[in-house]
Amino acid sequence: MSDIATLTFEGKSYELPVVTGTEHERAVDISRLRQDSGLITLDDGYGNTGSCQSSITFIDGEKGILRYRGYPIEELAEYSTFPEVAYLLIFGDLPSPDELAEFRAMLTEHQFIHESMRHHFEGFPPDAPPMAILSAMINTAGCFEHELVEPSNDAQFKDQAARLLAKVRTIAAASYRMSMGLPVNYPRADLSYTANLVHLMFSMPNSYGEPSPELVRALDQIFILHADHEQNCSTSTVRMVASSQANLYASVAAGVCALWGPLHGGANMAVIEMLEHIRASGEPLEKFVQKVKDDPRHTRLMGFGHRVYKNFDPRAKIIKAACHQVLSKLGLKDPLLDIAVQLEETALRDPYFIERKLYPNVDFYSGIIMRAARIPMPMFPVMFAIGRMPGWIANWREVNMNAKSRIYRPRQIYVGPTARPYVKLADRVQGR
Ligand code: ACO
Numbered sequence: 001m002s003d004i005a006t007l008t009f010e011g012k013s014y015e016l017p018v019v020t021g022t023e024h025e026r027a028v029d030i031s032r033l034r035q036d037s038g039l040i041t042l043d044d045g046y047g048n049t050g051s052c053q054s055s056i057t058f059i060d061g062e063k064g065i066l067r068y069r070g071y072p073i074e075e076l077a078e079y080s081t082f083p084e085v086a087y088l089l090i091f092g093d094l095p096s097p098d099e100l101a102e103f104r105a106m107l108t109e110h111q112f113i114h115e116s117m118r119h120h121f122e123g124f125p126p127d128a129p130p131m132a133i134l135s136a137m138i139n140t141a142g143c144f145e146h147e148l149v150e151p152s153n154d155a156q157f158k159d160q161a162a163r164l165l166a167k168v169r170t171i172a173a174a175s176y177r178m179s180m181g182l183p184v185n186y187p188r189a190d191l192s193y194t195a196n197l198v199h200l201m202f203s204m205p206n207s208y209g210e211p212s213p214e215l216v217r218a219l220d221q222i223f224i225l226h227a228d229h230e231q232n233c234s235t236s237t238v239r240m241v242a243s244s245q246a247n248l249y250a251s252v253a254a255g256v257c258a259l260w261g262p263l264h265g266g267a268n269m270a271v272i273e274m275l276e277h278i279r280a281s282g283e284p285l286e287k288f289v290q291k292v293k294d295d296p297r298h299t300r301l302m303g304f305g306h307r308v309y310k311n312f313d314p315r316a317k318i319i320k321a322a323c324h325q326v327l328s329k330l331g332l333k334d335p336l337l338d339i340a341v342q343l344e345e346t347a348l349r350d351p352y353f354i355e356r357k358l359y360p361n362v363d364f365y366s367g368i369i370m371r372a373a374r375i376p377m378p379m380f381p382v383m384f385a386i387g388r389m390p391g392w393i394a395n396w397r398e399v400n401m402n403a404k405s406r407i408y409r410p411r412q413i414y415v416g417p418t419a420r421p422y423v424k425l426a427d428r429v430q431g432r
Contacts, residue, residue: 009037023058040411047307050231051408052239056089056394057230061308066315068228069093077318082223083107083165083193086390089228090161090397104193106162111187111196113170114144121178130382131265133175134168135256141167142249149248151400160248161393168389169193172382173200179378194220197386202374215373218326219383222366225315226384228391230308234258234265238392242399243408252392256385262302265384267363268370269377271303275336278343285339285346293352301347303364305356315362323365326372337368 005028007014014037017029027050034040043049058067066073069088076085080094087095087103095103120140124133141164149160170187177184177200185200191211197219198211229235237258241251259265278288292301306313327334344360347353370380399405 007033007037009039012037019053021053023060034411040413042413045307046231046236051236052231052398052402054230054395054398055092056391056398057228059230059308061306061310064309064312064314066229073225073314074318077221077224080224081192081194082220082227082387085224085227086165089390089394091158103158103162106159107166107193108187108189109166110159110163111166111170113141113167113174117141117144117171118174118184121174121184124175124178126179126181128179129260130172130175130179130378131256131260131385134172134382134385135253135260137171137175138164138168138249138253138256141171142247142253145249151397157397161397164248164252164393165193165389169197169386170200172379172386173197175382176201176376176379192216192220194223198373212330214326214329218322218369219373221322222319222369222383223387225318225362225366226387228388228394232264233261234388235391235395239395239399240408242396243405245400248393248396251396252389255388255392259385259388260381265381265388267302267361268367268380268384271340271363272336272367272371272377272380274302275339275343278339279335285343288343289346289350289352293350301343301353301358304347304353304360305358306361309359309361310357312359313361316360316364319362319365319369320360323368326369330372332372334368334371336371337365340365340368 003018003020005016005018007016014033016033019027019029021027030041041049056069058070059065068076068085069092071088071094076088080088083104084095084100087100117137117140120137121133124136145160145163149156151157174184183205185203187196188199191199195211195216198216202211203209231239234255238251238255241254242248246254262270277283278285289301292299323337327337344364347358353359366384367377367380370383375383
């Protein structure tokens with residue numbers, strides 16, 4: 001296998017090294033291309049650009065493979081818990097029982113937010129989008145850390161990673177409680193990470209029911225499935241911010257903003273809106289799918305399609321099964337699940353979706369589980385953000401631990417006006 005690619009341009013040849021990953025993916029290293037030839041590469045949306053070498057997550061979009069640190073997502077979703085997967089992603093290996101116990105104890109120890117942070121919540125209007133609150137409050141939490149971490153110090157980093165993971169969940173639940181005008185709950189020491197989230201969101205001072213184990217397990221699985229996904233929009237944002245040596249809190253707060261959009265973490269909400277629209281309007285599924293095909297820029301089949309998966313999204317398979325399982329265990333019936341299943345079948349029969357290799361992604365079914373857990377729709381992307389936190393933390397550290405790391409600074413091809421003489425204000429034509 002050749003490890004050199006040759007580019008010929010204007011009669012000259014340039015040899016470009018080919019870099020091969022551990023799973024045999026290959027990339028042309030163009031880091032000297034501009035220096036040698038004056039050319040840059042142009043790749044709108046970065047569909048063909050490898051922005052880094054990473055040892056965290058592997059995806060084969062053609063075969064529908066997703067592995068965290070080498071472990072298949074299917075096995076992690078079945079046998080692990082979210083804190084275990086978070087440990088794996090952040091520190092590189094599955095924890096031993098002692099390591100996991102220590103990590104869980106750290107999550108419990110750090111789960112409270114500073115009391116004065118409650119006043120910050122009061123400043124938001126009741127209908128403020130929870131993703132805006134989450135991003136702002138993560139930066140606020142960073143202000144309460146007197147010493148920001150030295151990335152190469154293992155103990156400091158571990159402490160800060162645990163603090164962030166623990167507090168993010170407390171912040172997320174508090175934003176929901178404040179938006180509902182409900183008293184903010186304190187986390188409990190006797191509950192798991194995810195059971196605590198359910199408690200923080202739903203316990204009332206006069207009713208302290210135990211969270212349903214089925215729902216807790218389903219939410220835990222959702223977090224596991226969202227925990228990392230290599231160089232997606234939000235993770236690339238975290239890495240971009242990290243490359244300027246910004247601190248962990250600032251970097252993941254930026255990640256939350258990137259995740260917010262409906263083409264990324266906001267898609268789980270958009271799927272439910274779409275299914276509710278179909279149910280309320282009684283619109284036949286074929287007609288809805290036709291509308292999507294006629295104008296996909298304006299009406300997308302939300303929860304379908306993926307930049308990387310061109311076969312199936314392995315997370316969607318797991319989540320679809322979990323969805324059926326949790327509803328049946330809880331004895332719930334959600335008409336949106338039936339619509340989703342039929343819509344999926346209708347789309348997968350249609351040449352438009354077949355030709356473009358569009359399959360359900362992780363968001364197609366996750367919202368139905370969250371509805372079963374009574375999580376309000378504006379909080380769906382927040383759940384995604386809690387799940388994605390370990391991946392962001394792991395990527396932040398990878399950037400910081402890379403001795404060759406440079407500030408991320410892409411180039412561009414300028415297509416605006418060429419140089420023109422400045423016109424003083426008085427000389428400019430009115431109403432132009
Ligand atoms: N519905 C209808 N058509 C679609 C859809 C969709 N959901 N997704 C892609 N297409 C079409 C495009 O119109 C395009 O068609 P064309 O070749 O005729 O122009 C073709 O499929 C390729 O689509 P792109 O937009 O180029 O794919 P891209 O990789 O840029 O986008 C994305 C991927 C954003 C996920 C897209 O599929 C989409 O918008 N899906 C719906 C939103 C969604 O579910 N987002 C969640 C993604 S997963 C995640 O973030 C966790």
